[in-house]
Amino acid sequence: MLPDFNRLKLFYHVYARRSVAGAARDLHVTQSAVSQGLAKLEEELETPLFTRVHKGIVPTPAAESLFNMVKPFVEELESELRSFAASKKQPWGVLRVGSPRMFGKIYMLRVFASFREKYPEVSFVLELGGQEKLLNMVRAGDLDFTFSDIFFAEKADLSGLRDFAVEPVIEEEVILACSTKYYEERIRGDHSLKHLLTLDYLAFRPDQLILRGWFKHHFKRQAPRLNISLTVDNIQAVIAAIDEHMGLGVIASHLAWEQISRGDITAVHTNKPPISNTISLVQLANKVPSLTEKVFLRHFHKSMAAMEMHKDFFKLWPQP
Incomplete structure (x- = not known):
């Protein structure tokens, strides 16, 4: 003893x-x-x-x-x-943050870097992954909070979020897109359902939920069997395949804003408004955030608002 x-x-x-x-x-x-x-x-x-x-x-x-x-x-x-x-007087310690892969690679690292310029006593652990993995890590106490993008096709079942406080942070535009070369060769302005069903598609995960959700939103019906040229497990790979002219994929427009701005990627529009997807801050319900967490989240919001692409490609929800 x-x-x-x-x-x-x-x-x-x-x-x-x-x-x-x-x-x-x-x-x-x-x-x-x-x-x-x-x-x-x-x-x-x-x-x-x-x-x-x-x-x-x-x-x-x-x-x-x-x-x-x-x-x-x-x-x-x-x-x-x-x-x-x-730490009760100024930000200090380790902040453990979860994020979708692409969002984390594009945005979180630069936000971390600018935050550490102001508060060098804070260090970060960044966990990239899918929603289920990150939510389980928050639930187990392995992450302080996570950013989660619950895609429109997955919004039907939110019962798994009962343990969490969910605060919307960013509203992103979700589009069906392809390379401009593919568009000019295969689509040529014909956005009809009949023509779109003859094209090649890039699937995010084998279940094709995102693609099916896009067709249901724009044409009020589930797409029949699509010609899938590639199936991948992350949006970054979908964008890379679009760049290689492999077909059409559903992506968040801000994740490819440089290619879209240069004219390398073209979106396929219909008479319906684009789909919006919400990226939310998710943490345990009833959790009292630390000073470090509060200051970081304010900094995150200001940093995202300052990025040049945000006005055209996504909008920020007001801070509570």
């Missing part, structure tokens, strides 16, 4: 000061309390720790061994507690 920590703390200060009186002053207790605590610790360990002499105490070899074990723990604990107290 481990000795009582308070007695180990008494021992640490007595050994460091070589004085019962000095330890009592450090700990703001009486000398009698220190002497009694030491006596009980020696009884627990069944070994003497100090030899009492006329004007002081002399550590025994056992005391030296015990001090070498206790010293790193006590000093690290005191340092962390000082830092913990400081």
Whole structure:
């Protein structure tokens, strides 16, 4: 059984000061309390720790061994507690953030970098992945919060979000797009359902939920079997395949804003408005955010608003 920590703390200060009186002053207790605590610790360990002499105490070899074990723990604990107290006054510590892969690679790294310029005592852990993985990590306490893009095709079942507080952050435009070369060769302005069904498609995941959702939104019907030229597990790969003229894929327009601005990628529009997808901040319900989290989220919102593409390709929800 481990000795009582308070007695180990008494021992640490007595050994460091070589004085019962000095330890009592450090700990703001009486000398009698220190002497009694030491006596009980020696009884627990069944070994003497100090030899009492006329004007002081002399550590025994056992005391030296015990001090070498206790010293790193006590000093690290005191340092962390000082830092913990400081974190209530300014951002400090490790912030663990989850994000969809593409969103994290394009935006989160630059937001982290600009935040650390202001608050160098903050470091980050960034976990990239799908919604289910990231939500499970938040639920388990492995992430402080995550950004989650619940695509329109997946909005039917939100029962898994009961444990969370969900705050919309960004509204992004979701489009069906292809390379301009593919558009000019295969589409040529014909956006009819009959013609679109003859083309090649890039599927995000085998279930094709995103593609099917696009057709249902724009044509009020599920698309029959599509000619899938490539199936991938992330949007970045869909955009890369579009660049290689492999067909049409459903993407968030801001993720390919450079190619769209240059005219390398063309969107396929219908008489229906584009689909909007919400990226939300997700954290445990009833959680009290730390000062570091509050300051970072304000910084995130300002940083996203300052990015040149946001007015044309997505809109920010107002901060609560």
